[in-house]
Amino acid sequence: MDTMGRHVISELWGCDFDKLNDMEFIEKTFVDAALKSGAEIREVAFHKFAPQGVSGVVIISESHLTIHSFPEHGYASIDVYTCGHLDPTIAADYIAEALGAQTRETIELPRGMGPIEIKQAKAL
Amino acid sequence: MDTMGRHVISELWGCDFDKLNDMEFIEKTFVDAALKSGAEIREVAFHKFAPQGVSGVVIISESHLTIHSFPEHGYASIDVYTCGHLDPTIAADYIAEALGAQTRETIELPRGMGPIEIKQAKAL
Numbered sequence: 001m002d003t004m005g006r007h008v009i010s011e012l013w014g015c016d017f018d019k020l021n022d023m024e025f026i027e028k029t030f031v032d033a034a035l036k037s038g039a040e041i042r043e044v045a046f047h048k049f050a051p052q053g054v055s056g057v058v059i060i061s062e063s064h065l066t067i068h069s070f071p072e073h074g075y076a077s078i079d080v081y082t083c084g085h086l087d088p089t090i091a092a093d094y095i096a097e098a099l100g101a102q103t104r105e106t107i108e109l110p111r112g113m114g115p116i117e118i119k120q121a122k123a124l
Numbered sequence: 125m126d127t128m129g130r131h132v133i134s135e136l137w138g139c140d141f142d143k144l145n146d147m148e149f150i151e152k153t154f155v156d157a158a159l160k161s162g163a164e165i166r167e168v169a170f171h172k173f174a175p176q177g178v179s180g181v182v183i184i185s186e187s188h189l190t191i192h193s194f195p196e197h198g199y200a201s202i203d204v205y206t207c208g209h210l211d212p213t214i215a216a217d218y219i220a221e222a223l224g225a226q227t228r229e230t231i232e233l234p235r236g237m238g239p240i241e242i243k244q245a246k247a248l
Contacts, residue, residue, distance in 0.1 A: 001173075001177065001194060001196075003194050003197050003199045003201070005192075005201065007133070009131070009233065009235075011235065011236065011238075042171045042179065043169040043170075043171050043179075043180075043181075044169075045167040045168075045169040045181065045183060046167075047166045047167050047183055049125075049185070053125065055166065055167075055183050055187065055188065056167075056183070057167075057169065057181045057183060057188065057190070059169060059171055059179050059180070059181060061173070063179065063192050063201075064179065064181065064190055064192070066181070066188055066190070066205075068129075068187050068188070068205075068207070070125060070127050070236070072125075073127050075127045075236060077127070077129065077187075077205075077235050077236055079203070079205075081190075081192075081201075081203075083192070105238075107233075109133065109231075111133075111135065111201050112135065112194070112199060112201055114135075114229075
């Protein structure tokens with residue numbers, strides 16, 4: 001399998017408190033995001049923190065999607081890393097919209113290609 | 125909980141084929157790496173691919189550690205992301221040594237602080 005991958009890192013701010021604190025909603029959102037991007041899901045593991053916050057991962061054949069949510073700050077830290085021909089921005093965009101992010105900063109890193117360089121940075 | 129975190133991204137090359145293909149070894153290495161860095165483990169999920177390769181995650185209270193290994197290329201793609209006062213380089217260094225990486229490129233990104241900027245890049 002080719003080592004080349006694309007790793008999208010998104011900082012989502014101004015998200016909806018209740019969504020960021022709803023583990024079932026987040027898990028479903030991440031599974032849907034993976035499927036929409038054409039990924040094959042292998043493992044799903046999410047954890048709810050007290051008093052608030054959710055962390056979780058969807059491991060796909062093509063790498064992974066992760067989230068750490070901080071409802072009290074309206075903040076979610078998102079990673080979508082895909083190998084092969086998948087486009088990680090499809091899942092990242094879907095997740096940002098689902099969580100109601102008001103502002104979003106995204107960078108994309110190449111993985112498995114040698115030197116790590118930021119490919120693009122954008123603030124939405 | 126504070127949103128600030130440190131995300132270490134390591135590209136490990138020249139790793140040992142057998143170690144990169146040994147899911148039990150990798151899982152134990154990642155659990156040990158998390159514990160050595162002082163993290164609290166919440167979820168552990170690893171997957172073995174056919175004919176080779178391992179993907180997995182350790183979700184910690186302070187964020188996550190992930191790996192995607194490509195034994196046939198001697199390559200492992202590592203992320204160690206910690207919030208709070210943990211030092212992600214402790215786990216990243218431990219993992220690189222355990223997998224027998226001959227060369228290693230690492231960058232560190234701040235998370236949850238606003239703009240994403242590469243804090244440091246080093247090739248070992």
